[in-house]
Amino acid sequence: MNCNNWSIWLVFRCKKWIINCRRQDLDHKSSEQLNKNYFLCSVHFEDTLYYPTNVGRKRLITSAIPITFVVPNPPPAVSHKRKPPAKRHSLPSKRQKVSSSIQSNDTSGSEKPDIEIKLSKVRRSVLTLRVQISRLRKQVKELKAKVKVPQNCDGSIQHILNLSRKYLSDDQLIFFESQLKINKRTDKGKRWAVSDKLFGLPILFHSTQTSNNLRTIFCLPSRTTLLLFLSRVFGEPNTGFAPQVFSLLNLRAEAMDPHDRNISLVMDEMSLKQHLDYDRKSDLVHGIKNGKPLNQALVFMARGLATKCKQPIAYFHNNSTVSTYDLSALLREAVTKIEEAGLHVRCIRVLLIWQHCVCLDFPASHRIFQI
Numbered sequence: 001m002n003c004n005n006w007s008i009w010l011v012f013r014c015k016k017w018i019i020n021c022r023r024q025d026l027d028h029k030s031s032e033q034l035n036k037n038y039f040l041c042s043v044h045f046e047d048t049l050y051y052p053t054n055v056g057r058k059r060l061i062t063s064a065i066p067i068t069f070v071v072p073n074p075p076p077a078v079s080h081k082r083k084p085p086a087k088r089h090s091l092p093s094k095r096q097k098v099s100s101s102i103q104s105n106d107t108s109g110s111e112k113p114d115i116e117i118k119l120s121k122v123r124r125s126v127l128t129l130r131v132q133i134s135r136l137r138k139q140v141k142e143l144k145a146k147v148k149v150p151q152n153c154d155g156s157i158q159h160i161l162n163l164s165r166k167y168l169s170d171d172q173l174i175f176f177e178s179q180l181k182i183n184k185r186t187d188k189g190k191r192w193a194v195s196d197k198l199f200g201l202p203i204l205f206h207s208t209q210t211s212n213n214l215r216t217i218f219c220l221p222s223r224t225t226l227l228l229f230l231s232r233v234f235g236e237p238n239t240g241f242a243p244q245v246f247s248l249l250n251l252r253a254e255a256m257d258p259h260d261r262n263i264s265l266v267m268d269e270m271s272l273k274q275h276l277d278y279d280r281k282s283d284l285v286h287g288i289k290n291g292k293p294l295n296q297a298l299v300f301m302a303r304g305l306a307t308k309c310k311q312p313i314a315y316f317h318n319n320s321t322v323s324t325y326d327l328s329a330l331l332r333e334a335v336t337k338i339e340e341a342g343l344h345v346r347c348i349r350v351l352l353i354w355q356h357c358v359c360l361d362f363p364a365s366h367r368i369f370q371i
Helices: 011-021 031-037 098-104 109-146 157-164 170-183 194-206 208-215 223-234 243-254 324-340
Strands: 003-005 039-041 050-052 058-060 262-271 277-279 284-286 296-304 310-318 344-353
Touching (some): 011 031, 157 170, 170 194, 194 243, 243 310, 310 324
Parallel strands (some): 262 344
Antiparallel strands (some): 003 039, 277 284, 296 310
16 A cells, blocks of 8 residues: 655644544653654545546645544545646656557546547647737837837947937027036036036026035036126226126126115224235335325225115225215215115115224215215
Protein backbone atom coordinates (compact mmCIF):
# COMPACT_ATOMS: atom_id res chain seq x y z
CA MET A 1 0.00 0.00 0.00
CA ASN A 2 1.26 3.43 -0.94
CA CYS A 3 2.16 5.45 2.17
CA ASN A 4 2.73 9.21 2.49
CA ASN A 5 5.62 10.88 4.25
CA TRP A 6 4.59 12.94 7.29
CA SER A 7 5.63 16.20 5.56
CA ILE A 8 4.08 18.79 7.86
CA TRP A 9 6.18 21.65 9.19
CA LEU A 10 3.82 23.57 11.37
CA VAL A 11 3.47 22.49 14.97
CA PHE A 12 -0.28 22.93 15.23
CA ARG A 13 -0.75 20.80 12.07
CA CYS A 14 1.32 18.02 13.60
CA LYS A 15 -0.79 18.18 16.75
CA LYS A 16 -3.93 17.79 14.65
CA TRP A 17 -2.54 14.70 12.93
CA ILE A 18 -1.57 13.15 16.29
CA ILE A 19 -5.05 13.76 17.74
CA ASN A 20 -6.82 12.18 14.74
CA CYS A 21 -4.46 9.17 14.79
CA ARG A 22 -5.10 8.62 18.54
CA ARG A 23 -1.37 8.53 19.24
CA GLN A 24 -0.96 10.22 22.61
CA ASP A 25 2.54 8.75 22.96
CA LEU A 26 3.77 11.11 20.16
CA ASP A 27 2.90 14.37 21.91
CA HIS A 28 6.42 14.88 23.17
CA LYS A 29 7.91 14.46 19.69
CA SER A 30 8.94 17.52 17.69
CA SER A 31 7.75 18.24 14.14
CA GLU A 32 11.21 17.41 12.73
CA GLN A 33 11.23 13.99 14.41
CA LEU A 34 7.71 13.22 13.25
CA ASN A 35 8.54 14.22 9.67
CA LYS A 36 11.70 12.10 9.60
CA ASN A 37 10.76 8.91 11.45
CA TYR A 38 6.99 8.42 11.09
CA PHE A 39 4.74 7.71 8.13
CA LEU A 40 1.00 7.52 7.56
CA CYS A 41 -0.88 5.36 5.04
CA SER A 42 -2.82 7.02 2.21
CA VAL A 43 -5.96 5.08 3.19
CA HIS A 44 -6.54 7.54 6.03
CA PHE A 45 -7.00 10.50 3.60
CA GLU A 46 -10.00 11.32 1.46
CA ASP A 47 -9.67 11.41 -2.33
CA THR A 48 -10.46 15.14 -2.36
CA LEU A 49 -7.26 15.81 -0.41
CA TYR A 50 -5.07 14.74 -3.36
CA TYR A 51 -4.16 16.48 -6.59
CA PRO A 52 -2.72 14.75 -9.68
CA THR A 53 0.74 15.49 -11.04
CA ASN A 54 2.03 15.57 -14.62
CA VAL A 55 3.80 12.23 -14.25
CA GLY A 56 0.64 10.32 -13.33
CA ARG A 57 1.08 10.33 -9.57
CA LYS A 58 -0.86 12.15 -6.86
CA ARG A 59 0.18 14.31 -3.90
CA LEU A 60 -1.42 15.63 -0.74
CA ILE A 61 -2.52 19.24 -0.55
CA THR A 62 -0.82 21.39 2.10
CA SER A 63 -3.93 21.56 4.32
CA ALA A 64 -4.58 17.78 4.31
CA ILE A 65 -5.61 16.13 7.62
CA PRO A 66 -6.16 12.34 8.13
CA ILE A 67 -9.83 11.62 8.94
CA THR A 68 -10.52 8.06 7.69
CA PHE A 69 -10.07 5.71 10.67
CA VAL A 70 -11.98 2.56 11.72
CA VAL A 71 -12.45 3.62 15.32
CA PRO A 72 -15.42 4.62 17.44
CA ASN A 73 -16.23 8.33 17.21
CA PRO A 74 -14.01 8.99 14.12
CA PRO A 75 -12.94 12.52 13.16
CA PRO A 76 -15.45 14.59 11.14
CA ALA A 77 -15.13 14.51 7.37
CA VAL A 78 -13.60 17.54 5.61
CA SER A 79 -16.09 19.11 3.20
CA HIS A 80 -14.47 21.17 0.39
CA LYS A 81 -16.59 23.70 -1.47
CA ARG A 82 -14.34 23.84 -4.53
CA LYS A 83 -14.49 21.23 -7.28
CA PRO A 84 -11.75 18.62 -7.57
CA PRO A 85 -8.89 19.73 -9.83
CA ALA A 86 -9.14 18.75 -13.47
CA LYS A 87 -6.89 16.12 -14.90
CA ARG A 88 -3.74 17.44 -16.54
CA HIS A 89 -2.36 16.23 -19.84
CA SER A 90 1.14 16.87 -21.03
CA LEU A 91 1.27 18.84 -24.29
CA PRO A 92 3.51 17.58 -27.09
CA SER A 93 6.75 19.42 -27.81
CA LYS A 94 7.25 21.58 -30.92
CA ARG A 95 9.48 19.08 -32.67
CA GLN A 96 7.16 16.17 -31.98
CA LYS A 97 4.07 15.85 -34.15
CA VAL A 98 0.69 15.82 -32.48
CA SER A 99 -0.49 12.75 -34.36
CA SER A 100 2.46 10.65 -33.25
CA SER A 101 1.98 11.70 -29.60
CA ILE A 102 -1.67 10.73 -29.72
CA GLN A 103 -0.90 7.35 -31.35
CA SER A 104 1.83 6.59 -28.82
CA ASN A 105 -0.56 7.09 -25.92
CA ASP A 106 -2.41 3.80 -26.26
CA THR A 107 -3.38 3.66 -22.61
CA SER A 108 -5.65 6.72 -22.91
CA GLY A 109 -7.75 5.55 -25.86
CA SER A 110 -10.96 6.92 -24.46
CA GLU A 111 -9.44 10.39 -24.02
CA LYS A 112 -8.31 10.86 -27.64
CA PRO A 113 -11.41 12.75 -28.81
CA ASP A 114 -11.15 15.19 -25.92
CA ILE A 115 -7.48 15.87 -26.61
CA GLU A 116 -8.12 16.42 -30.33
CA ILE A 117 -10.93 18.88 -29.56
CA LYS A 118 -8.72 20.83 -27.17
CA LEU A 119 -5.84 20.94 -29.65
CA SER A 120 -8.13 22.24 -32.39
CA LYS A 121 -9.33 25.02 -30.07
CA VAL A 122 -5.74 25.94 -29.23
CA ARG A 123 -4.83 26.10 -32.93
CA ARG A 124 -7.79 28.38 -33.66
CA SER A 125 -6.90 30.73 -30.80
CA VAL A 126 -3.28 30.86 -31.97
CA LEU A 127 -4.37 31.76 -35.50
CA THR A 128 -6.70 34.52 -34.30
CA LEU A 129 -3.94 35.97 -32.12
CA ARG A 130 -1.51 35.99 -35.04
CA VAL A 131 -4.03 37.85 -37.19
CA GLN A 132 -4.54 40.44 -34.44
CA ILE A 133 -0.78 40.88 -34.07
CA SER A 134 -0.34 41.49 -37.79
CA ARG A 135 -3.14 44.08 -37.80
CA LEU A 136 -1.65 45.90 -34.82
CA ARG A 137 1.75 46.01 -36.51
CA LYS A 138 0.22 47.62 -39.56
CA GLN A 139 -1.49 50.24 -37.39
CA VAL A 140 1.80 51.04 -35.64
CA LYS A 141 3.52 51.57 -38.99
CA GLU A 142 0.76 53.90 -40.18
CA LEU A 143 0.90 55.96 -36.97
CA LYS A 144 4.68 56.25 -37.19
CA ALA A 145 4.40 57.50 -40.76
CA LYS A 146 1.90 60.21 -39.70
CA VAL A 147 3.85 61.44 -36.70
CA LYS A 148 6.80 63.68 -37.56
CA VAL A 149 9.89 62.72 -35.63
CA PRO A 150 11.50 65.86 -34.10
CA GLN A 151 15.04 66.70 -35.01
CA ASN A 152 17.72 65.54 -32.65
CA CYS A 153 19.08 68.41 -30.55
CA ASP A 154 22.84 68.85 -30.79
CA GLY A 155 22.98 70.52 -27.35
CA SER A 156 23.98 74.00 -28.53
CA ILE A 157 22.29 77.07 -27.06
CA GLN A 158 21.32 78.39 -30.48
CA HIS A 159 19.59 75.12 -31.41
CA ILE A 160 17.68 75.09 -28.09
CA LEU A 161 16.56 78.68 -28.70
CA ASN A 162 15.39 77.84 -32.22
CA LEU A 163 13.30 74.95 -30.93
CA SER A 164 11.74 77.04 -28.13
CA ARG A 165 11.14 80.17 -30.23
CA LYS A 166 7.56 79.18 -31.13
CA TYR A 167 6.63 78.62 -27.47
CA LEU A 168 8.06 81.81 -25.87
CA SER A 169 7.61 85.52 -26.38
CA ASP A 170 10.50 87.85 -27.22
CA ASP A 171 11.08 88.97 -23.61
CA GLN A 172 10.84 85.40 -22.34
CA LEU A 173 13.27 84.24 -25.02
CA ILE A 174 15.84 86.90 -24.01
CA PHE A 175 15.55 85.87 -20.35
CA PHE A 176 15.79 82.17 -21.29
CA GLU A 177 18.91 82.80 -23.37
CA SER A 178 20.59 84.71 -20.54
CA GLN A 179 19.82 81.89 -18.09
CA LEU A 180 21.34 79.30 -20.44
CA LYS A 181 24.53 81.31 -20.86
CA ILE A 182 24.99 82.41 -17.24
CA ASN A 183 24.20 79.00 -15.72
CA LYS A 184 27.33 77.44 -17.26
CA ARG A 185 29.66 79.95 -15.58
CA THR A 186 30.99 80.02 -12.05
CA ASP A 187 29.95 82.64 -9.48
CA LYS A 188 33.08 84.72 -9.99
CA GLY A 189 33.01 84.36 -13.80
CA LYS A 190 29.52 85.75 -14.39
CA ARG A 191 29.34 88.88 -16.53
CA TRP A 192 25.87 90.42 -16.63
CA ALA A 193 24.45 92.11 -19.70
CA VAL A 194 22.62 95.43 -19.54
CA SER A 195 19.30 93.64 -20.21
CA ASP A 196 19.87 91.40 -17.17
CA LYS A 197 20.57 94.41 -14.94
CA LEU A 198 17.53 96.30 -16.23
CA PHE A 199 15.44 93.17 -15.58
CA GLY A 200 16.68 92.90 -11.98
CA LEU A 201 16.33 96.59 -11.03
CA PRO A 202 12.47 96.72 -10.86
CA ILE A 203 12.46 93.50 -8.82
CA LEU A 204 14.99 94.98 -6.37
CA PHE A 205 13.02 98.21 -6.07
CA HIS A 206 9.78 96.32 -5.49
CA SER A 207 11.16 94.16 -2.66
CA THR A 208 14.63 93.12 -1.58
CA GLN A 209 13.28 89.88 -0.12
CA THR A 210 11.57 89.01 -3.41
CA SER A 211 14.83 89.62 -5.26
CA ASN A 212 16.74 87.34 -2.86
CA ASN A 213 14.13 84.58 -3.17
CA LEU A 214 14.21 84.72 -6.97
CA ARG A 215 18.01 84.56 -6.95
CA THR A 216 17.77 81.13 -5.29
CA ILE A 217 15.82 79.88 -8.34
CA PHE A 218 17.18 81.93 -11.27
CA CYS A 219 20.53 83.48 -12.07
CA LEU A 220 19.99 87.20 -11.32
CA PRO A 221 22.41 90.04 -10.46
CA SER A 222 22.99 90.73 -6.78
CA ARG A 223 22.01 93.92 -4.98
CA THR A 224 25.64 95.13 -4.93
CA THR A 225 25.96 94.64 -8.69
CA LEU A 226 22.76 96.57 -9.39
CA LEU A 227 23.68 99.50 -7.12
CA LEU A 228 27.14 99.67 -8.68
CA PHE A 229 25.51 99.68 -12.12
CA LEU A 230 23.32 102.63 -11.09
CA SER A 231 26.27 104.59 -9.75
CA ARG A 232 28.18 104.09 -13.01
CA VAL A 233 25.21 105.01 -15.20
CA PHE A 234 24.11 108.12 -13.31
CA GLY A 235 27.52 109.09 -11.95
CA GLU A 236 28.24 111.02 -8.79
CA PRO A 237 25.57 113.69 -8.12
CA ASN A 238 26.70 117.30 -8.06
CA THR A 239 25.53 120.04 -5.72
CA GLY A 240 21.86 120.88 -6.28
CA PHE A 241 19.01 118.87 -7.76
CA ALA A 242 20.60 116.05 -9.77
CA PRO A 243 18.55 114.97 -12.85
CA GLN A 244 19.86 111.39 -12.59
CA VAL A 245 18.41 111.05 -9.08
CA PHE A 246 14.93 111.99 -10.31
CA SER A 247 15.29 109.56 -13.22
CA LEU A 248 16.02 106.88 -10.64
CA LEU A 249 12.97 107.95 -8.62
CA ASN A 250 10.81 107.69 -11.72
CA LEU A 251 12.08 104.17 -12.32
CA ARG A 252 11.33 103.18 -8.74
CA ALA A 253 7.87 104.78 -8.83
CA GLU A 254 6.86 102.62 -11.80
CA ALA A 255 7.53 99.49 -9.75
CA MET A 256 5.60 100.74 -6.68
CA ASP A 257 1.98 100.27 -5.74
CA PRO A 258 -0.17 103.45 -5.77
CA HIS A 259 -0.37 103.69 -1.96
CA ASP A 260 3.43 103.28 -1.67
CA ARG A 261 4.02 106.43 -3.76
CA ASN A 262 2.96 108.72 -0.92
CA ILE A 263 6.09 110.26 0.66
CA SER A 264 7.16 112.93 3.09
CA LEU A 265 9.72 115.57 2.12
CA VAL A 266 12.41 116.03 4.77
CA MET A 267 14.62 119.16 4.76
CA ASP A 268 17.57 119.04 7.14
CA GLU A 269 20.39 121.50 7.75
CA MET A 270 23.61 120.41 9.43
CA SER A 271 26.98 121.88 10.32
CA LEU A 272 30.18 120.55 8.71
CA LYS A 273 33.78 120.42 9.76
CA GLN A 274 35.90 122.77 7.67
CA HIS A 275 38.10 120.75 5.34
CA LEU A 276 39.65 121.19 1.89
CA ASP A 277 39.96 118.28 -0.58
CA TYR A 278 41.68 118.21 -3.98
CA ASP A 279 40.14 116.14 -6.78
CA ARG A 280 42.75 114.99 -9.30
CA LYS A 281 40.25 113.95 -11.97
CA SER A 282 38.44 117.29 -12.17
CA ASP A 283 41.41 119.41 -10.95
CA LEU A 284 39.22 121.17 -8.39
CA VAL A 285 39.46 121.98 -4.69
CA HIS A 286 36.34 121.06 -2.73
CA GLY A 287 35.30 122.65 0.56
CA ILE A 288 35.57 126.34 -0.32
CA LYS A 289 33.11 128.90 -1.76
CA ASN A 290 33.72 132.56 -2.51
CA GLY A 291 37.08 132.31 -0.81
CA LYS A 292 35.55 131.04 2.46
CA PRO A 293 35.54 127.47 3.77
CA LEU A 294 32.19 125.67 3.80
CA ASN A 295 30.69 124.82 7.19
CA GLN A 296 26.95 124.29 6.47
CA ALA A 297 25.01 121.71 4.41
CA LEU A 298 21.33 121.59 3.46
CA VAL A 299 19.90 118.18 2.44
CA PHE A 300 16.52 117.32 0.86
CA MET A 301 15.37 113.71 1.24
CA ALA A 302 12.23 111.82 0.14
CA ARG A 303 11.01 109.22 2.64
CA GLY A 304 8.12 106.81 2.15
CA LEU A 305 5.08 106.91 4.42
CA ALA A 306 3.99 103.28 3.91
CA THR A 307 7.45 101.88 3.19
CA LYS A 308 10.96 102.23 4.60
CA CYS A 309 12.51 103.61 1.42
CA LYS A 310 14.68 106.73 1.70
CA GLN A 311 16.35 108.65 -1.10
CA PRO A 312 18.34 111.92 -0.87
CA ILE A 313 17.35 114.12 -3.81
CA ALA A 314 19.59 117.20 -3.38
CA TYR A 315 22.20 118.81 -1.15
CA PHE A 316 23.69 122.31 -0.97
CA HIS A 317 26.90 123.63 0.63
CA ASN A 318 27.20 127.08 2.16
CA ASN A 319 29.39 128.97 4.58
CA SER A 320 26.40 130.42 6.46
CA THR A 321 22.77 129.63 7.24
CA VAL A 322 20.50 129.63 4.17
CA SER A 323 18.09 132.56 4.03
CA THR A 324 14.34 132.13 4.35
CA TYR A 325 13.66 133.29 0.79
CA ASP A 326 16.14 130.75 -0.65
CA LEU A 327 14.66 127.95 1.46
CA SER A 328 11.17 128.70 0.16
CA ALA A 329 12.37 128.64 -3.44
CA LEU A 330 14.27 125.37 -2.96
CA LEU A 331 11.31 123.75 -1.23
CA ARG A 332 9.00 124.77 -4.07
CA GLU A 333 11.40 123.35 -6.65
CA ALA A 334 11.81 120.06 -4.71
CA VAL A 335 8.05 119.48 -4.51
CA THR A 336 7.63 120.18 -8.24
CA LYS A 337 10.39 117.76 -9.28
CA ILE A 338 9.11 115.00 -6.97
CA GLU A 339 5.60 115.26 -8.41
CA GLU A 340 7.03 115.07 -11.93
CA ALA A 341 8.88 111.85 -10.98
CA GLY A 342 5.59 110.10 -10.14
CA LEU A 343 5.60 110.45 -6.34
CA HIS A 344 3.18 112.42 -4.18
CA VAL A 345 4.30 114.70 -1.32
CA ARG A 346 1.83 114.40 1.57
CA CYS A 347 3.78 116.21 4.32
CA ILE A 348 6.91 118.32 4.77
CA ARG A 349 9.28 118.10 7.71
CA VAL A 350 11.78 120.90 8.34
CA LEU A 351 14.76 120.55 10.67
CA LEU A 352 17.00 123.64 10.60
CA ILE A 353 19.72 125.26 12.66
CA TRP A 354 18.77 128.55 14.25
CA GLN A 355 21.22 130.39 16.49
CA HIS A 356 23.46 127.32 16.94
CA CYS A 357 20.63 125.01 18.04
CA VAL A 358 18.38 122.53 16.22
CA CYS A 359 14.71 123.51 16.10
CA LEU A 360 11.50 122.87 14.17
CA ASP A 361 10.25 126.42 14.52
CA PHE A 362 11.95 129.78 14.56
CA PRO A 363 10.75 133.41 14.11
CA ALA A 364 10.90 133.43 10.30
CA SER A 365 9.78 129.83 9.65
CA HIS A 366 6.29 130.81 8.48
CA ARG A 367 7.84 132.52 5.46
CA ILE A 368 9.21 129.20 4.18
CA PHE A 369 5.75 127.71 3.59
CA GLN A 370 4.50 130.68 1.57
CA ILE A 371 4.71 128.63 -1.60
